[in-house]
Amino acid sequence: QYENFILDWDWKLSYGGNSGMLYHVVEDPYFKVPYVTGPEYQLIDEAGWEETNAPTKLEPWQRLGVDYAMHLPDAAKMRLNPQGEWNNSRIVYDNGHVEHWLNGEKILEFDAYTDEWFALKNSGKWADAPEYGLARRGVICLQDHGYPASFRNVKIKELPRKAGRTVELFNGRDLTGWEKYGTELWYVDDAGNLVSESGPDKKYGYLATREYYDDFDLTVEFKQVANGNSGLFFRSFVEPPVKVHGWQCEVAPRNHDTAGIYESYGRGWLQTIPDEKESILKEGEWNTLRLRVEGDRVQTWLNGEPMVDFHDAKIGAAQGRIALQIHDGGGIKVLWRNFRLETL
Template identity: 55%
Template sequence: MKHLFLTMLSTFLISGASYAQTTSLFNGKNLDGWKIYGTEKWYVEDGLLVCESGPDKAYGYLGTEQNYKDFVLTLEFKQNSNGNSGVFIRSTVDGTKVSGWQVEVAPPGKHTGGIYESYGRGWLIKPDPKNEKVLKEGQWNKMKIKVHNAKITSWLNGVKMVDFEDEKIGSGEGGIILQIHSGGDVKVSWKNIKIKTL
């Protein structure tokens, strides 16, 4: 009986560890698992994922081929030039029109870590102004996004930026989508993009 209990416990722990496993969304070599939307530039250079304004200087997106509902996403970004970008969750793209919710990645003072609903209600929540100072312009920044049921929580360099709950977000379906903002002269690098499903 004791042996059976230990066997069942071991199986449970192994399956639980597997369920909570963190996986990489970017392999550092190519864009496998992702789809480009629009004409802006997305490429891999020296093991980094780079987005850069193209000739159209329009909105561009790079989305996961797989949808994700509840998860913890961690990544690092560096704003090389006009770092206006973002990370969309539970979102879809039609042409270059995105439907969903963006955790902002922007120049200093422009609400990195806040949540914006494109083609909808606009800004849903902005970070406390004093927390915006944790953004390191031109350096690597660590972002963490937790999405569970109707709640989104974001952190930047270990500081909680927003904690927001919304019924519409709770019913959302879609993938994880990186954005390049329109206007030109935008260049942002990304690395260590990892996800743990909940």
């Protein structure tokens, strides 16, 4: 798996050939095809494809060098060798900054995870692929699209991760940066608190960050106003319409392991808290929850007291979103404030 890198390769297509180079592809049984997670540098013999498939024409977002179905290259900088000859391409992914190159010319450049990027992702081909492009590491994937394609001199140079970034997850005004799943209620009250509340359907509900956060140290305050059965998911992904795969730092009424770690749709409880620490939770008052995830190590604190500290290989191999939960059954209302996340 590769995270930040410069990837170079030579390629040659058959007449009318269609292929591609994908990166940050997530291998999980849930994802049936690579392109629903991994962005693609499109490789295609445009003239040959359109002649072979006439009268169908390629859309601009399907043409050579595009960030497939997202960003278009600068046509003036395209320097393509004749069909059947070798060309060279490059992808640079540097902590969210992306470049596409063709035969020594930079043809495309953009920053992922900006408001513009999310608007493109959510309005086009990927509107029904909620995890598209979110992973910041994954496997490299060559595409077979039914046409012969040749590759050689595939080389990658890894670049360092930029850590130590402070992230404002919640601005105290609206839900910018979050995505809702389900019919339960999420809103900001007059005091600037993020409110999670059961709706009339009394089902599960989730409010997930639109970005992935893998290694981080997060502190947040919560108050259980009514039946505080909630939770803070991490390294998780969403299966529409309302299902989350991953791990939950529990937030629940007393004697139900607040700050313990639970795996959804899998092994269940991984770490509960000691019985003598149940009284640390202040029901009906503000509590401070801290969650630190680094590699395969997970640590939690509640109101300054350490609660769990363990290693887990499955968590260590995962990546994903942070998400708040409303449990099913109705009658739940929890307030959240003062989110502070530091990347590691």
